[in-house]
Amino acid sequence: MKAGSNLERLLKSGQFTITAEFVPPATGDRGLIERQARYFKGHVDAVSVADNMGAVVGTASCAVSKALLDLGLEPIMSLVTRDRNRIALQSDLLGASLLGIRNVFCTTGDHQKFGDHPEALNVYDIDSVQLVNAVRGLSDSGKLLGGAVCDKAGSFFVGAAANPFGDPADLMILRLGQKVRAGADFIQSQPVFDLEKFGHWVQLAREEGLIEKCFILATVMPLRSAREARAINERRRGIEVSKEIIARLEGVPEPEQAREGLRICAEQIQALKEMKGVQGVHIMSAGREEVIPELIKESGLETARARD
Amino acid sequence: MIIAERKPIKELLEMLAGHDRVLLVGCKGCVTVCNAGGVREVGVLASALRIARRRQGRPIEIDEMTLDRQCEPEFISWLEEPLRENGYTAVMSAACSVGPQYIAERFDNVAVMPALNTKFIGGTLEHGVWAEFCRACGNCGIHNFGGLCPITRCSKGLLHGPCAGSSGGKCEVRPEVDCIWHLIYTRMKNLGQVDKLKALKPAKNWSGYWSGGVRRVVREDLTL
Ligand code: SF4
Numbered sequence: 454m455k456a457g458s459n460l461e462r463l464l465k466s467g468q469f470t471i472t473a474e475f476v477p478p479a480t481g482d483r484g485l486i487e488r489q490a491r492y493f494k495g496h497v498d499a500v501s502v503a504d505n506m507g508a509v510v511g512t513a514s515c516a517v518s519k520a521l522l523d524l525g526l527e528p529i530m531s532l533v534t535r536d537r538n539r540i541a542l543q544s545d546l547l548g549a550s551l552l553g554i555r556n557v558f559c560t561t562g563d564h565q566k567f568g569d570h571p572e573a574l575n576v577y578d579i580d581s582v583q584l585v586n587a588v589r590g591l592s593d594s595g596k597l598l599g600g601a602v603c604d605k606a607g608s609f610f611v612g613a614a615a616n617p618f619g620d621p622a623d624l625m626i627l628r629l630g631q632k633v634r635a636g637a638d639f640i641q642s643q644p645v646f647d648l649e650k651f652g653h654w655v656q657l658a659r660e661e662g663l664i665e666k667c668f669i670l671a672t673v674m675p676l677r678s679a680r681e682a683r684a685i686n687e688r689r690r691g692i693e694v695s696k697e698i699i700a701r702l703e704g705v706p707e708p709e710q711a712r713e714g715l716r717i718c719a720e721q722i723q724a725l726k727e728m729k730g731v732q733g734v735h736i737m738s739a740g741r742e743e744v745i746p747e748l749i750k751e752s753g754l755e756t757a758r759a760r761d
Numbered sequence: 762m763i764i765a766e767r768k769p770i771k772e773l774l775e776m777l778a779g780h781d782r783v784l785l786v787g788c789k790g791c792v793t794v795c796n797a798g799g800v801r802e803v804g805v806l807a808s809a810l811r812i813a814r815r816r817q818g819r820p821i822e823i824d825e826m827t828l829d830r831q832c833e834p835e836f837i838s839w840l841e842e843p844l845r846e847n848g849y850t851a852v853m854s855a856a857c858s859v860g861p862q863y864i865a866e867r868f869d870n871v872a873v874m875p876a877l878n879t880k881f882i883g884g885t886l887e888h889g890v891w892a893e894f895c896r897a898c899g900n901c902g903i904h905n906f907g908g909l910c911p912i913t914r915c916s917k918g919l920l921h922g923p924c925a926g927s928s929g930g931k932c933e934v935r936p937e938v939d940c941i942w943h944l945i946y947t948r949m950k951n952l953g954q955v956d957k958l959k960a961l962k963p964a965k966n967w968s969g970y971w972s973g974g975v976r977r978v979v980r981e982d983l984t985l
């Protein structure tokens with residue numbers, strides 16, 4: 454056990470693990486965070502707390518992670534390199550360690566053009582691979598990027614993102630390899646809407662010898678409607694919903710599409726559970742945390758959760 | 762070269778409010794090549810400003826002059842005589858923003874204003890289209906990326922490959938622009954150098970960039 458987090462323990466024990474994303478609203482109201490937290494508690498193994506997701510201001514991932522910790526949940530603190538330089542990022546990591554946060558998830562973050570402050574200056578001092586590497590260094594030897602060594606820096610279980618659907622496929626595997634070599638313990642994929650393509654990527658990762666070196670969590674996203682699915686495809690930002698899924702959503706009347714979307718997602722979870730090399734799922738509910746308990750129930754994983 | 766673009770007439774008219782006798786100064790360097798501030802553009806801009814002011818009922822006198830370069834003090838000194846003799850209250854510089862700053866530092870008694878927006882270090886893509894190629898990070902490393910610059914040409918300056926938003930070879934931030942990582946990868950593959958991309962790159966040293974404070978180059982062998 455490196456970091457000693459619950460997430461690490463679960464993944465290492467070989468259990469199929471469920472994490473879910475929480476996008477903190479912009480609030481100073483602890484009560485609001487607590488009310489949202491009830492959709493996770495007892496349903497998922499860990500909660501990934503977004504860091505100003507989509508470049509829209511939300512309450513700090515570090516603070517919200519601590520609030521979840523206080524409620525007995527297992528937080529994964531996200532950190533993006535868009536807004537903070539290496540000084541601030543490492544400072545936040547030490548702060549997280551002090552608060553008892555043991556899991557971090559490192560990404561570059563969406564460009565601010567897509568957020569609520571499109572006129573902001575961005576930072577991008579380091580990229581996600583370098584951030585993973587910085588967390589690893591801090592975790593393993595207390596070493597900061599500048600060379601100084603801190604006392605009791607704390608250990609982290611480190612996550613990074615991967616895109617199984619980008620082109621060309623070998624470049625996507627090269628990216629995964631970089632993140633694993635930089636020190637990523639677990640990988641969260643882009644949302645999966647095409648199981649076959651995803652399976653192919655897992656296969657390629659296995660051939661590269663990467664599957665044994667990290668835990669793969671497949672991201673799933675319950676869709677609300679065919680319209681939402683088409684909008685995702687139009688945005689073309691690295692996520693693509695397959696024709697089959699759109700056809701299935703279109704096959705039911707509009708008011709029932711959200712229900713169908715949930716069913717599709719639950720089926721995907723079941724299929725992913727059987728996929729070799731996949732160690733869990735990460736639920737991206739896009740701000741609809743309330744669907745999580747039902748989704749877990751529908752996927753048949755509820756009993757497993759309750760048993761723990 | 763430095764790519765610049767003329768500011769909208771409306772903004773220039775606002776700057777010139779209250780001035781009735783102005784010298785408009787162009788530059789024969791980069792801004793001539795990118796059609797923003799050469800002899801021709803200075804002529805066109807001066808006429809446009811005169812017409813607009815006449816319409817406003819407050820005519821303006823604008824003299825035109827284009828220097829060989831505005832980024833060298835030697836050429837800026839050519840302005841001394843006209844400024845002394847002709848009673849201008851303002852100089853509008855149609856050069857990259859080095860020009861107006863030199864003029865402002867040299868002449869105490871005139872207002873100085875930029876006619877252009879200095880955009881970036883770039884090149885011509887096709888007639889009338891220019892693109893950015895270098896952020897002047899002060900420490901060029903493009904040999905590691907097949908001779909292409911991810912610091913400038915990736916919207917996030919990524920050094921380890923494309924973000925998830927790269928799609929169809931285009932950048933998610935500006936879909937009219939190629940995702941440079943797509944080009945880098947294709948090129949490295951052709952060169953048989955993909956392994957070079959696999960290597961982890963240390964956090965970049967930005968101290969040669971603006972982050973290190975205002976930059977200077979000193980060549981001891983050339984200083985007097
Ligand atoms: S590496 Fe630096 S100097 Fe070289 S092209 Fe890119 S920004 Fe310019």
Ligand code: SF4
Binds near residue numbers: 932933941943
């Ligand atoms: S799409 Fe390509 S160029 Fe644009 S930010 Fe992502 S990696 Fe960089």
